[in-house]
Amino acid sequence: MRKMKSNRASSIILHNVLIAFLAFVWLIPIIWLVCTSFSAYSGMNTSTFFPREWSLIHYQKLFQPDTVQQFPRWFMNTFIVACFTTVISTAFVLMVAYATSVMRFPMRKPLMNMGVILNLFPGMLSMIAVYFVLKTFNLTNSYAGLIMVYSGSAGLGYLIAKGFFDTIPRALCEAARLDGCSEARIFSTIIIPMSRPIIVYTVISSFLGPWMDFVFAKMILNAGISENYTVAVGLYKMLDKSLINSYFTIFCCGGVLVSIPISILFFIMQKFYVEGVTGGAVKG
């Protein structure tokens, strides 16, 4: 009896040690990021894992912009673009999801099929062409261009929200319709208030888009003016071969500061993400 118990205890310990080990491996780069950001040395520390001298000086430098590094400005740029993107994208996604889920009209299936086909083209491909169009209208290197790029085609990402609307009982809408409620009022006063989870998910994921994106921003902001950059492009440029030795630690500081709000939002969102991706499939 006792032997079995100790056997079980040791297997639990082994199990948890294994998890702890994996978690440690997974976190090494993150730990390195945080530690390096407190280094007193500006370049990349290549000889020891932990910095030799600790200091907060690079966090201070991060808020004293120079010609290369304008973190506060980048942060503002990204924030402004993200806010506009959020409003437009969320509206588009909810509108398309509601129309395709709740309403029935002849073009519904053909439109949805078109959406699937369009989604198969690499986003990069259409972005290259969008870049030309924006350049023709002088919209590159501007907020407007970025906002359009991030939110213009947002309607295509409606599937998760549609999956959610699909689970709302239709009887509710029918009852409202019998009471003489217009379709627009059903949407705005019945469905939307019931859909808080999916709205939170959509808002956060479209807000995170501009913060997480790197490619499109790099493409649109190609004039090399540091003032216009988003955080992603700005931090990337800091790691240029000619700059990395004087800016690596500042890069780490910026990385830490931008990761904190994003991580918090991401944690709120991931709950809904799991539900959205698996919800429909599981219940079916």
Next chain:
Amino acid sequence: MGKKSKNGFIAAVGGVFGAIGRFLADFGSAVAKGDAFVKLSLLWWGAGYARRKQYVKAAIMTALEAGLILFTIFFALDYVPKFGSLGTVKPEKVFNMKTMKNEWNDYDNSFLILLFSLFSFVVWAAGIIIWMKNVVNVYRLQLKAEAGEHINTFREDLHSYVEEKFHITLLTLPVLGITVFTFVPILLLILVAFTNYDQQHMPPTNLFSWNGFNNFISLFGGGGMTITFGYAFVRVLGWTLVWAFFATFTTYIGGILLSILLNSQKTRLPRMWRTLFIITIAVPQFVSLLLVRNFFANGGIVNTICANIGLTGFLRDIGLISTSYIPFLSAPGWAHVMIILINIWIGIPYQMLIATGVLMNLPSDQVESARVDGAKPFQIFKSITMPYMLFVTGPALVTDFVKNINNFNVIYLLTEGVYTTTNQAMANSQAKEVDLLVTWLFRLTQDYYNYKMASTIGIIVFIICALFTLFAFNRMIGNGREEDYQ
């Protein structure tokens, strides 16, 4: 499964053609059976509405028609006639006798011709649909009037857009956005793939022209060009598929294993562990990947550690490396393996999240009875957990595979500026051994302005993705399932 999804796809395509067919039939019968005003609507869009005393609608349709005609005369006709040649007049300085100065001539810009012609075609297509739809509507009005039914006032018509036509209100702006920012750009690049638009043919200083299938021929190795696109294409395609396969399956299996590990009853503080793993994906990729790339740099910290513990020396002794450092991300082979390993680091927590959600719904009675019957954990995993996971997330697996084919971030952030190819044939076509098709086409456009080849590669990527998606098609648009719980 495969057969079913294929039918789904055919049904979908058939549905699109069916809808078009019905629309044309409606239009035909409207023209044939309509009265004089319906027929007049073919010329003057407002005629039918004016006849039924819907004057506001008549005015709107007339204005639309006028707008379309003005658009055609003052805009489209400047560009569309040159669409066949994509322009013939190069920019030149010409001496102007009036101002006594050298001035630019009225030159053609091939790109603007292509873009605005395409734009005109789209506007015209929309115009034709409105024109036909208009006749159908007017004919319906005629039928209503003949049957003595009530004919809507303008106010009632407007009201229908929050009632039975609410979907039009909802969809107009998003569909317009998709048309402008996805659909037209894709058409544009498909057209570019059939031109010779590259660095030697850059508007406005130079013209480009139609090129037929030459780009496709040189991509598949023909054409006898000095630039070895065919050589590079086969290698890049090969690595893209290998990468997509390993990236998808390593993270998929790993994610399931990790979530089983974390969800086990033996785990203490499962929420804390889960949070720690999620932190790695909550940090934006441009931070974490750029960091990892410096972590494994040739003169980076990992190399220092490996040198200190003697690993570098050992590897040199057995002939695996010839340099004084381990070229984690800068030599073929090493870089390929490292990229897949780093992707495991960044991909497993994602899959763990999804797998956790799915496994919560795993029929626990099956697992219990298997355990009672004395099944080993591995047997349970093989015979119960995995089949269930595959059943639920199988289609998502295909989507993941397609996403990985287009996984730009991981490859670009890890290798751009770090990895330089030593293979001259690859370098000639601006490719690297670690490139995916998408990173290759990105570099072709951004650094080498080779738009013709980039577009051609883009079309190939689309075809590959489309082929793989055919298998998951049914599930992706939720055909047949969406009404299960309504």
